[in-house]
Every structure is written in structure tokens, then in C-alpha cells.
Amino acid sequence: MLRLGVNIDHVATIRNARGTPWPDPLRAARLAEAAGADGITAHLREDRRHISDADIDALMAGLSLPLNFEMAAIPEMQAIALRHRPHAVCIVPEKREERTTEGGLDVAGNDTALAAYIAPLRDAGCRVSLFIGHEPAQIRAATRIGAAVVELHTGAYCDLDTEGRHAERDAELAALRDGAALAHDLGLEVHAGHGLTFDTVGPIAAIPQIAELNIGHFLISESVFLGLDGAIREMRARMDAARP
Numbered sequence: 346m347l348r349l350g351v352n353i354d355h356v357a358t359i360r361n362a363r364g365t366p367w368p369d370p371l372r373a374a375r376l377a378e379a380a381g382a383d384g385i386t387a388h389l390r391e392d393r394r395h396i397s398d399a400d401i402d403a404l405m406a407g408l409s410l411p412l413n414f415e416m417a418a419i420p421e422m423q424a425i426a427l428r429h430r431p432h433a434v435c436i437v438p439e440k441r442e443e444r445t446t447e448g449g450l451d452v453a454g455n456d457t458a459l460a461a462y463i464a465p466l467r468d469a470g471c472r473v474s475l476f477i478g479h480e481p482a483q484i485r486a487a488t489r490i491g492a493a494v495v496e497l498h499t500g501a502y503c504d505l506d507t508e509g510r511h512a513e514r515d516a517e518l519a520a521l522r523d524g525a526a527l528a529h530d531l532g533l534e535v536h537a538g539h540g541l542t543f544d545t546v547g548p549i550a551a552i553p554q555i556a557e558l559n560i561g562h563f564l565i566s567e568s569v570f571l572g573l574d575g576a577i578r579e580m581r582a583r584m585d586a587a588r589p
């Protein structure tokens with residue numbers, strides 16, 4: 346079954362806007378579990394703009410779902426991941442000036458450094474995932490350096506849909522399909538995420554090689570109207586409808 350990982354970063358964004366203890370990301374994670382999430386994703390950014398170190402401590406201690414710990418490939422984050430040993434570690438590119446993770450990792454251009462970076466994480470029992478675009482060179486490099494998982498970046502596909510550029514969106518979707526098939530053939534587990542909404546999730550969920558979707562911003566946004574439980578259940582229903 347296609348798994349849904351709920352990204353709770355923006356629960357922390359709202360909390361941090363006022364410096365209160367609420368809304369509590371752990372509470373959101375527990376609610377997500379009750380609503381049918383299969384995992385929780387949290388990105389500890391270098392600048393701690395949303396999730397904090399204390400949130401990771403609380404999630405590791407209080408969550409029964411697997412945690413997918415998103416982080417940049419920097420020594421500080423490697424040390425934190427090795428201390429906590431979450432179920433999965435997803436390595437993402439991170440720039441301070443970006444609003445959100447803007448592109449995929451350049452695995453092909455940094456294969457030696459990334460191979461050395463992920464080896465201790467893999468040895469510690471974490472499933473290592475690399476957040477990449479659909480380019481075959483990046484997918485092949487991910488296999489070469491020993492990643493277990495690639496997460497394909499769906500942000501461009503979603504942006505093109507929002508902008509009404511349907512021919513380009515469809516080309517991007519076709520490239521994501523090809524990328525998922527190649528990664529799967531090479532023995533990688535395939536995940537996807539970024540920017541997914543009720544409207545854009547169906548065609549991605551329909552790609553048969555994809556095992557997991559990670560979705561955050563839209564679910565937290567939609568929870569203003571539907572509640573977190575309602576937003577997650579609706580997303581789950583759309584995923585299931587696309588993958589009978």
C-alpha cells in the first residue's frame with residue numbers, strides 16, 4: 346500500500362510565530378497517526394525556523410509511528426541523527442535564503458562526499474533517503490553511493506499545475522514516471538513529495554513504483570478549514586482512489 350508521511354514542520358511554524366507552546370507538533374503527529382498517516386516527517390533546519398531540537402527529542406520519545414528525519418548533509422545534523430537513530434533520514438539540500446527546499450540534491454556532483462556522509466547513518470540502522478530530481482544521472486548516483494531510498498521532488502510538477510502550464514506539467518509528470526521506474530529497476534525504494542495538494546496528488550499516487558508520499562504544507566493549510574484529521578483523511582482517500 347502507498348504510505349502517507351505527514352510533514353508537521355508548519356505546525357511548528359505557527360507555534361514559532363507567537364513563541365507559545367502551541368500548536369504542539371507532537372500532538373499533531375499523534376492526531377495524524379489516528380487519521381491514518383503511516384509516518385511522520387520533520388525537517389530540522391540549520392536555522393531552526395520551524396522544528397526545534399526539543400521537537401525532535403519529543404517526537405523520538407513520544408511517537409509510535411516511524412520518524413523520517415529530514416536534514417541537510419552537515420556534520421551537526423549527522424551527529425543529531427546518530428544520537429537519535431530515527432527510522433529514516435532524508436538528506437535534502439538547504440539554503441538559508443530559500444522559503445522551502447527548492448531543488449534536489451546534486452548527488453552526481455558530490456558522490457564521494459555524500460557516500461562518506463551517509464555511511465555512518467546507514468551503519469546506525471537508519472534508512473537513508475536522498476531528495477533528488479528525476480534526472481537519471483542523479484538516480485544512478487544515488488544507487489552508486491548506497492542510498493536505500495530516493496525521494497523524487499514533485500515541486501516543479503505542482504507549480505506548473507498551479508500556474509496552468511498543463512503541457513509542461515504533463516512533461517514533468519512523464520519524467521517523474523520515468524525516474525520512478527528507473528529508480529525501482531535499480532533497486533531503490535521510491536518516495537515522492539513537495540507541494541502536493543488534493544488536486545495534484547492523484548497522478549503521483551498512481552505511479553506504481555512509488556511506495557511513500559511525504560506531504561506537509563497543504564495538509565497543515567487545509568486543516569484550518571477541515572481540521573487536521575479531515576485534511577489527512579481526504580488526502581488518504583485521494584491517494585487510495587488513484588491506487589486501487
Ligand code: PXP
Pocket residue numbers: 352354388415435437445446476496537538539540541559560561562563
Ligand atoms: N519531502 C521533502 C524532502 C521536503 O523537503 C518537503 C518539505 O519540507 C516535503 C516532502 C513536503 O513538502 P510540502 O510541505 O510542500 O508538502
